[in-house]
Structure formats: C-alpha cells, structure tokens
Amino acid sequence: MNILEITNLKKVYGEHTALQDINLTIPQGTIFGLLGPNGAGKTTLIRIINQIIDGDSGQVFFKGEKLSPKHIAQIGYLPEERGLYKKMEVWDQLIYFARLKGMPLAEAKTKVDFWLHKLDIQAWRKKKIEDLSKGMAQKIQFIATVIHEPELLILDEPFSGFDPVNAELIKNEILELREKGITVVLSTHRMESVELLCDHIAMIHQSKLVLSGSLQEVKKQFRKKIFKVSLEPYAPLHLKEDCQLISQGQINTLHIPLRHLNPNELLSEMILLGEIQEFSEIIPTMEEIFIQQIKNHSDE
Known part of the structure; x- marks a missing residue:
C-alpha cells in the first residue's frame, strides 16, 4: 500500500515553476529519499504535503x-529551518508541542519523559533552548516531531548540526521508527545517508521528477557492467585495450x-x-x- 500518491502536481510562483507535473508514489512503511539540488x-x-501551501493543479492522496x-x-x-521557542525550557517546550498534536496532558508527560530518557538527555529538562548547543537543540526538535508517533514522518536534513556519534543515534532512531511501520520521507544532500537508510528514492531537478524507484533498481539502472578484479598474476599480464590497470605490484587491480x-x-x-x-x-x-543526473538534465 502507498501512504502517498501524487498525480500531475504543479505549483507556479509568478513566472517561476516550482513543480511541474510531478507523479510520485511513496510506499507505506519505507524510508523514502527525496533528493535534488537547492532550488529543485x-x-x-514538502510544504504541499504538509498543507502549508496548495498546489495549483494535480492531486495528493493520503x-x-x-x-x-x-x-x-x-x-x-522536521523542517530544515528549526522552530523552537528559545526562552522556553525543554520540558515545557515538548509538552507544548505534544499538546498541539492533540495529546492528553498525562500521555504527553509520559511520552516526553520516555524520549528524554531514550536519548539520555533527561538532565536537560529545565534548560532553556537558547542555552543549548545546536546539536542538543536538534535532539529536542526531533523529539517534538516524532512524539505523537505520526504515520508519515518528513525529515528535512535531519543530521544537520550533529556530530558523528549523535548522527548515528538519530540514524538508529529513524530505522527503529521504520520497524514500527512509520513511513519516513528523508530530504537530504548527504548521499551516504541515502545509501544507508533509504528503500526508495526520487530526484527532482529544475521542478521536474528526473528519477524514481527503489534504491537497488536505480543503482542497477546506472551500472556499466564493469568488474573490479584483483589478482596475483602467474606471469606478466597482456591486457586488452578496454581493460584498465588501476594498480600494479604483487597484486594487480584491473577494471574490466x-x-x-x-x-x-x-x-x-581471470582464474587462468x-x-x-x-x-x-x-x-x-x-x-x-x-551528480551525473544533475549534469545530464541541466544540459536539456
């Protein structure tokens, strides 16, 4: 089942077309990478899905x-531009956001306490947001986003501001949320995060959808059928013209x-x-x- 189906979606600002005939499906219970350069x-x-703005034409189904x-x-x-109240204390901030999502006060207190312990930050509960480091504030923003256990979670550059240890922590939390059946849309420029986390991807460039599919399907689509072979040769190698010698020594590495x-x-x-x-x-x-897709479609 698809949690989101987007058909022929278009959005124009004056003379600028922001989205042009976007057709996209996001399978439920997956991590979906939404890729593209700045301004794509x-x-x-994301704002249309969140109903912050409306599309000019097309439809979105949930x-x-x-x-x-x-x-x-x-x-x-979780927007890229974070939105916390700097003068509020951590505990009050999280209770406030939980209540905004319709959570009863008793349940909100239980959930906030659970997440503060889960991320090992219960000592911060009385700290004001303005007294936190960027990474610490990021954790609070993350909790505020997931505390009501939404069916669809949209994360825009969620690893921004984190050191490697805390980035790993949030990565594991995202994987755990997927295991609970929550669908995650991950918008990021960090391709290593896409490789590690995403089941499906879509790439938007210059308002158009230029690539979509499962991560493995997309990678297979762009394979060039070149093999890396490292061997300890029995005798000096005589290579064909289209073979490339990458390194030479006791072990020779070839691209064939x-x-x-x-x-x-x-x-x-090769065994011979x-x-x-x-x-x-x-x-x-x-x-x-x-990089290749951006180059290809920028020349169109």
Missing part, C-alpha cells in the same frame, strides 16, 4: 483519501568491462591469469548518480 522544488513539495486537514495530525515534519561475457565466464578467464583476491562489479554510488 523539494521544499515546495492512504487512498484526498489529502485534507484531518490528515495533518498523522504527519510529523563485461563485454559479451557473463560474470562467471569472466571469472573463469592468476590467483584471484577480489572479484566484484563496480556499482555506482548514489553520489555519482546524483
């Missing part, structure tokens, strides 16, 4: 129903196109040349795909 249209799309104000309570949103062979046939050929140390297909990273 990602924030506009679990099969046309998106409406009743769905707001089922969505959690598959050509007309299948992987087993290529491996059989030396003792194999490594044999693997070179799959492009999401960063490489991202």
